[in-house]
Amino acid sequence: MTDFLQLALYLFAAINPAAVAAAPPPPxxxxxxxxxxxxxxxxxxxxxxxxACSGTILDALGVEPETFRVGAGVVLLVSGALTVWQGGAAHRGPWDGRGGAIFPLALPVIASPAALAAAISYGADDGAGRVAAAAAVVVAVAGLLLILRAGRYQAACDGVARVTGAALVAVAAGLIVDGVRAI
Amino acid sequence: MRRGVLFTLSAWMVGAVVLRATLLMPHQCPAVDPASALLGAQQAAAWIAAAQEPEGTYVYEYNRATDTEPGGYNIVRHAGVTMSLYQLAAAGDHSLLPVADRGMQYMIDNLYRHDDWAAFSVPMGNVQLGASALMLDGLMQRRIATGDTRYDSLSREVARGLLALQQPDGSFLNFWDAVNGRPVPGERSKYATGEAFWGLTLMHRFFPDEGWDVYARKTADYLSFERDRYEEQKFPPWADQWAAYGLGEMATWPPSDTNIAYARTLTERFGFLVRVESQRRDNWFSKLLHGRQARAAGMGTWVEGLNSLYTLATTDPRMADMAPKMAERIECGAGMLAARQVSPQQAARGPNPQRTSGAWFTNDVTRMDDQQHALSALLNAAPTLEHRDKP
Incomplete structure (x- = not known):
C-alpha cells in the first residue's frame, strides 16, 4: 500500500463519509x-x-509532533468509540439555507474534532500538501454521498459508519503507539 | 447558527483544555551550549572530587535539608563514579585524574582472584558482576585518556573474570560464590549485563587480536534477542544505557541487523523518556498527572544512551535517519540537566557549599551516582551540541 493511500484511508476513517451522509435528519x-x-x-x-498550520500550531503549543500524535490518537479513539456506539446518527442543527452549509455541515460534521486532530498530526508528519490531497478525495466522497441522499439507506449508512468508527479506533491505537515509540 | 457554532466550539475548547493539561503539556528544553554542558560536567566532577575520602571511596549520599550524610555504600556505584572521572579525562580534562586513580586504587586493593582472573569485590563473599564490569570500563577509559599500558594485564584479568560468569547464550550470571569458588546459578542482572558488554567491546578496541569481540557479539545478540524476555520487561526495551555504550563502541565493526533493530528501539525509548521528562514541572499538579521529575541518575542515563547511539547513527547508515531527532533529544536532556544543577553561586548561599555545588538533588538528597550519570551525559553531549551549532 502506498503512503498516500494509507494516509487517505486514515483520513477516511477520521472524516467518516458514511456518518456525514447520515447527518442530515430524516426524512x-x-x-x-x-x-x-x-x-x-x-x-x-x-x-x-x-x-497547513500544523507546524505553527505545534510550535505555539510547545509540543513535539511525536507527542501530539498521542493527543491526536486520544481524540480519534474517543471519536471512533462514539461512532461505534451511536452509529450514523442525525445531527441536529439549522440545516436549511446556506448557513447550514457552514454549521453543521462543514463544522462539525465534516471538520470534526477527529478530522482536525488527524489533519494537524499527519500534516506535521507527512506534509500539508499530501494531507490536503487525501482529504480532498475523502471530502469529495462524503459530498457525493450527500448529493445522492445515501442517508435514505439508514441501516446501511449506520453499519458502514460504525465499521468506519471501529477502523478509526484501530487507527487511533496505532497513532498512540507510534507517538509513544517515536524518538 | 451562531449559538450552535459557539456551543460546538465551547465543547471542543473544554476537550482541548483537558488534553492540554494532561497529554499535551508543553515541552520545556532549556538552552544549553557545548561550553555550559562541559562546565556542568566539570562541576559535577568537582563535587565527586570534594566527596572523596582518603582511602578512595566517595560520600555516598548527602541530605542538604539536614546537612547530613546518611552513609551506606555500593561498590558498583563506586566503580561507576570512578569510571565517569576517567571519561572526563578521556575527553581531555586531566585535572581530576589523581582523584580517579585513588578511586581505582581502592578497587585494586580489593581484588578477589581465582585461577587467571580478578574481580573487584568488597567485602569478601559473593563477587558481583557489575562492580568488576564497571571497573573494567574505568580501566579502558583510563587507557583512552592516558595511553598508559600499566594496567593492561589487570584489564585482561578483570575481563577474564567477566567471562567466568558469561553463559553460552551471551548472558551473564550476576554473582560468583567466592567461598565455594563457583558461579551462583540462575541469577542475572539487567544492569550488569550491559556494563560487562561495554567492557568487552572496549577490550576489543585495544586488544583487537585477542578475540574479545567474539564474546561481545554473543552478548550483543543476547541483549537484542533475549534479555527483555528473560527479565520479563512489561514495556520493552529496558532503557539500558550500558548496552547503548557497547553498541556505540561497535559502530565500525559493524553491528548485525538484529543489533541495529535493537539499537533503534533503544533510541526510541530514550527519546520518549526525554520527551516525557520535558513535560514535567516541579509543582503538585504536574506531579499528580505526570509523576515527579526524574533524578539526575535516571535522566543522565537517558542522555548517555542517546549520546552513544548518536555515535552509531552518525557512523552506520542503517541508523542515519534517526540522527537529527536524536540530536534534538540530546540537547533537550542536556539542557534540563544543566538547568537543574546547583550552581556554585546557589551553593554558596547554603550551609555546605562543598556538598551542594555541582550536584543534583531530589527531595533534598543527592547520591554520588546522580553526579556520575549527569557528568557522563553532559560531557558526551557537548560534541553533539557543537555539531548542531555548526551551520
Missing part, C-alpha cells in the same frame, strides 16, 4: 447541491488549513 431531505458544495468546500478548507 433525509435532499440538501441543495450548492449547500453540499459550499459545506464540503468549507469543511475541506478547515481541514487543509489545520494541516
Amino acid at each position: 433525509h431531505r435532499a440538501l441543495l447541491r450548492s449547500t453540499v458544495a459550499l459545506g464540503a468546500a468549507a469543511g475541506f478548507a478547515l481541514i487543509a488549513i489545520a494541516a
Whole structure:
C-alpha cells in the first residue's frame, strides 16, 4: 500500500463519509447541491488549513509532533468509540439555507474534532500538501454521498459508519503507539 | 447558527483544555551550549572530587535539608563514579585524574582472584558482576585518556573474570560464590549485563587480536534477542544505557541487523523518556498527572544512551535517519540537566557549599551516582551540541 493511500484511508476513517451522509435528519431531505458544495468546500478548507498550520500550531503549543500524535490518537479513539456506539446518527442543527452549509455541515460534521486532530498530526508528519490531497478525495466522497441522499439507506449508512468508527479506533491505537515509540 | 457554532466550539475548547493539561503539556528544553554542558560536567566532577575520602571511596549520599550524610555504600556505584572521572579525562580534562586513580586504587586493593582472573569485590563473599564490569570500563577509559599500558594485564584479568560468569547464550550470571569458588546459578542482572558488554567491546578496541569481540557479539545478540524476555520487561526495551555504550563502541565493526533493530528501539525509548521528562514541572499538579521529575541518575542515563547511539547513527547508515531527532533529544536532556544543577553561586548561599555545588538533588538528597550519570551525559553531549551549532 502506498503512503498516500494509507494516509487517505486514515483520513477516511477520521472524516467518516458514511456518518456525514447520515447527518442530515430524516426524512433525509435532499440538501441543495450548492449547500453540499459550499459545506464540503468549507469543511475541506478547515481541514487543509489545520494541516497547513500544523507546524505553527505545534510550535505555539510547545509540543513535539511525536507527542501530539498521542493527543491526536486520544481524540480519534474517543471519536471512533462514539461512532461505534451511536452509529450514523442525525445531527441536529439549522440545516436549511446556506448557513447550514457552514454549521453543521462543514463544522462539525465534516471538520470534526477527529478530522482536525488527524489533519494537524499527519500534516506535521507527512506534509500539508499530501494531507490536503487525501482529504480532498475523502471530502469529495462524503459530498457525493450527500448529493445522492445515501442517508435514505439508514441501516446501511449506520453499519458502514460504525465499521468506519471501529477502523478509526484501530487507527487511533496505532497513532498512540507510534507517538509513544517515536524518538 | 451562531449559538450552535459557539456551543460546538465551547465543547471542543473544554476537550482541548483537558488534553492540554494532561497529554499535551508543553515541552520545556532549556538552552544549553557545548561550553555550559562541559562546565556542568566539570562541576559535577568537582563535587565527586570534594566527596572523596582518603582511602578512595566517595560520600555516598548527602541530605542538604539536614546537612547530613546518611552513609551506606555500593561498590558498583563506586566503580561507576570512578569510571565517569576517567571519561572526563578521556575527553581531555586531566585535572581530576589523581582523584580517579585513588578511586581505582581502592578497587585494586580489593581484588578477589581465582585461577587467571580478578574481580573487584568488597567485602569478601559473593563477587558481583557489575562492580568488576564497571571497573573494567574505568580501566579502558583510563587507557583512552592516558595511553598508559600499566594496567593492561589487570584489564585482561578483570575481563577474564567477566567471562567466568558469561553463559553460552551471551548472558551473564550476576554473582560468583567466592567461598565455594563457583558461579551462583540462575541469577542475572539487567544492569550488569550491559556494563560487562561495554567492557568487552572496549577490550576489543585495544586488544583487537585477542578475540574479545567474539564474546561481545554473543552478548550483543543476547541483549537484542533475549534479555527483555528473560527479565520479563512489561514495556520493552529496558532503557539500558550500558548496552547503548557497547553498541556505540561497535559502530565500525559493524553491528548485525538484529543489533541495529535493537539499537533503534533503544533510541526510541530514550527519546520518549526525554520527551516525557520535558513535560514535567516541579509543582503538585504536574506531579499528580505526570509523576515527579526524574533524578539526575535516571535522566543522565537517558542522555548517555542517546549520546552513544548518536555515535552509531552518525557512523552506520542503517541508523542515519534517526540522527537529527536524536540530536534534538540530546540537547533537550542536556539542557534540563544543566538547568537543574546547583550552581556554585546557589551553593554558596547554603550551609555546605562543598556538598551542594555541582550536584543534583531530589527531595533534598543527592547520591554520588546522580553526579556520575549527569557528568557522563553532559560531557558526551557537548560534541553533539557543537555539531548542531555548526551551520
